Every structure is written in C-alpha cells, then in structure tokens.
Amino acid sequence: MPPLVETERLVIELLLVLSLVAIGVRWLRIPYTVALVLVGLLISLQGSQRLELTPELIMALFVPPLVFEAAFQLRWQDLSANFRPIxxxxxxxxxxxxxxxxxxxxxxxxxxxxxSLVFGALISATDPIAVTALFRTLGSPRRLAVIVEGESLFNDGTAIVVFGLAVSAAMAIQEGLSSQPVASQVVAAAITFLRVSFVGLLVGSSLGWLVSLVIARLDDYLIETTLTMVLAFGAYLLAEQLHASGVLAVVAAGIITGSLGVRGMSPTTRIVLTNFWEYLAFIVNSFVFLLIGLAINLSDIAANWLPVAIAVIAVLASRALVIYGLAGAAGSKGDRLPRSYRHVLFWGGMRGAISLALALSLPAALAGRDLVRAMAFAVVLFTLTAQGTTIGSLLKRLKLVRADPMQLEYERRHARLAGAQSARAHLRQLYESGALPRASWESLDAALETEVNDRQADLQDLLCAHPELQSRQIEQAWREGLLARRASLSAMRRDGAISDPVYEELAAEIDSALQALRLQRHDLRPVCPAPEEPPATNQPGIEAPR
Known part of the structure; x- marks a missing residue:
C-alpha cells in the first residue's frame, strides 16, 4: 500500500477511535482526555499501531492551534484582573x-x-485541558478557570525558553566548554530569557494587531477565519525564525485578536470563527492525548520505577510549594487566592503534550537522556490518570460547582411532566392499535390527563416564581428556533429556492439575533398568567361553585 494511502487509512482509523471514545465517556464518567490516553495505552500494548511522536509534530503542528484557541477565548479584561497570580x-x-x-x-x-535541571524545566509546563473541560461542564467559578488557563498559556512559553537554556548549559558543561563563572552564566541566561520572551510577545502582538485591522475592513467569514489560522501558525514560525518564543507569540496573537479583532467581526464571522476553532482544538487535543498513550512505553517506566517514583514525588512537592507558598502568600489580604482555589490549582497541575515534546527533543548526546524520557512519560501518565480522574470529585468536595437548586428543581419537574406525557402518548398508541381495550384506555387516560395537568401547573408555578429561570428556558427555546431557521435557509439554498445573496442577507439577520441572544440583548421576557380572582360567595342568590 502506498505511504500516502497508508497514512490516510491510519488517520481515518484514529478519527473513528476518537469518536468512539467521545461517545463512551458519556457513560464512563471520566475525562475525555484521560480516556484517550488509556485507549492509546491499550492499543500500544496490543502492538497493532506504533507511531513516532516527534517533537516537530507536536510543537509546529499541534501546539499553535491549541494555544491560539485558548488565548482567543481569554479576554484581556479577565487576564488583567488576575495578572498577578498568573x-x-x-x-x-x-x-x-x-x-x-x-x-x-x-x-x-x-x-x-x-x-536534572533539564528535566525540571521540561516537566514544569502544565496542561490543564482535562481541568478546563470539567470547569465548563460543572460550572466552576470564572476566576479560577481564567487563572488555570492563563497560567498554562504563559508557563508553556516560559518552560520552553528555560528548557532551551538548560539544555545549552548542560551540553556545555558535559563537553567541557563552559569556562565562564557561574554568576556570568546566570546573568547571560537571564538576558537571553528576557530577549526571547520579549521578542516573542512583540511578534505576536504586532501580527495580532495587523490581522485585527484587516479583519475590521472585511466582511467575509471565510477569509477572516483563514486569516486567523494563518496568524496562529505564522506567528509561531516567524518568532521561531527570529530565535524567539513561538508559543508566547501565539499567546499574544490570540489574546489581541480575541480582544480587538472580534470588535470588527460580523455576528456571522464570530459564530463561524468560534465553531471552527472549537472543532479544530477538539481534533488536535484528541490526537495529542491519543498519541501520548501510544507513545508511552510502560516497560521503560517499570524498569526505572525508583527514579520514576522520585520524579513524581518531586513534581508534586514543587507544585505544592509554588501554589501554597509562592502564589498563596502573594497579593494583599483581600486579593489572595482562596484556599479552595489553591487546592484545585495544586491537584490540577497536570502535565501533557509540551512536556512530552520537550522530552522527545533531547539531544542524543545528553547524559541520562533515556531515563529523563522515562521519568517524563511517567509523570505525564500519573498526572493525567491519577489527578485527571479525581479533580472532578475535588471540585465537588470543595463546593466549587455551581449547582443551582432552582435549576435542579426545574429539571425535576420538567422530567416528571415529560414522563407523564410520554406514558400517555404510548398508551394512546396501544389503544389505537387495538392492544388496549377502550374501557382500560379511558380510565388510564383520565388519570394521566389529570397528572399531566398537575405537572404542567407545578412547572408553571416554578417558572413564574423564578423569572430568571423562565428567562433561561425562553432563551434556550428561542436559540433552537433561530438555529432551525438557519437550517431551513441552508436547505432552501441547497435546493435552489433562494440565491446566495439572499441566503447571506437572511443568514446575517439570524446570526445577529443569535449574537444578541448570547449577549442577552433581546426583548424576550417571561410572561405569567394573572392570578384568577376567587369566586364571590357573599352575594345573595349566587352560590359558589363546588
């Protein structure tokens, strides 16, 4: 089979695996990324697939879209409000x-x-994908999510820069090329760190600003989406060509575009852009974590169990010192991170793709390279499986999950109403098919009709007592209606019933309505029936109804 066809077959097989895992985790109650790693491990144990996970593949192809999507969603206002802890x-x-x-x-x-310092640098980069996915699912505090995402974005770039300096220093010492005093080496490393970081941020900010200006003068969502993709990969490549931090360049480009560029976008472009990057991040993340499982060699980890255990303990201890010591003591008394936030930041400090990419990029001549790789793979595996599967329980234990009692009560009453309606509809089908006698049907239907009416009244009472709850249900229903309209327009264009100009005009109107709904700029208001007047009983000649 030709190599190109073989690659295409392999990609299709992996996409099928990703889809099956995504469906399966709905019942398994474990994070999707953790499930992908475990599935990758199972596949590698079978020996059916062996993929070479190269650092170039991760850094140049996978990291830019992941970093850009996260930075694009991170608003400057949120970032600046939590700048100190990040x-x-x-x-x-x-x-x-x-x-x-x-x-x-x-x-x-x-x-x-x-x-050892090289290992410390490569393992310092955090990967909070599993944590942030849980944040969105469970509804954790926005500030906590911003700090976790902001830390990951910036410490990836910092860790890569420190890693490069550590590798250069280690190789120079190993080859006997380092003759400068230690103090001079530290000063030179600090200057290099500042230069690489500053130039990377400057490149990304400049490109992000230029693309935002161009987008503001366009009204074509296809071209605007393409420009953001060019920006994500172009910022990384240009910064790397200038010997600067490509990751920090992508971070800056994403934040600038997400804060400034969206102002010049039409509602249609914003929706298309958000959906495109969300899907791309999903695919790339899925491939990364599946490939991590495929790349981890359990036999190497088992053969070096003692250094591996020491590495895991060292990573956990350093994380505890950073979170409870450095970040916990920083800031004024009213601005310090709550203790519950620090617990989540400590246990949520997982490692992932960046650490593996750096471990795979180690020079062959570096002393102890194979052991460093085994320790890096083991730490990544431990944090993803042990911490990734328990972080949700920690969030619930710390009561950082926004469980709205009224929302739960709405779901409870709505489910009871839906169940009664479904039972009544099913019995009607049995009656109409002749499987249920008329007398039995009439008796059951009367009872179910009464129950349905009672359930509807209970639900209506709850919605009228809590207008904000009814507003959410109205907005959700209206959103479904707008999406149905858009789907109808697409079908009409496909069938030739309307031309492209008419479709684009009407689609833009619907997208504007969707954007207004997202920003809560609409006139949808809950309406409740007026309470009925009690019947009069004190007038002569009139008897109150019984």
Missing part, C-alpha cells in the same frame, strides 16, 4: 519548579546536575 505561577513558579525538581532528581536519581 504571572507568579508562569514565571517564578516555573523557575522554582525547575530548581526544586532538578535538585531532588539529582540527589535521588543520580542524574548529573545539568540533566
């Missing part, structure tokens, strides 16, 4: 993690100091 975790936090993990690994695993 920067503390992303810069000093990465440095503390690098030094602490490197020290523990050097003393406990017997690796050279240079190699």
């Amino acid at each position: 920067i503390l975790l992303a810069v000093p936090g990465v440095l503390v993690t690098t030094l602490l993990v490197g020290t523990v690994v050097a003393l406990g695993a017997g690796l050279p100091w240079g190699t």
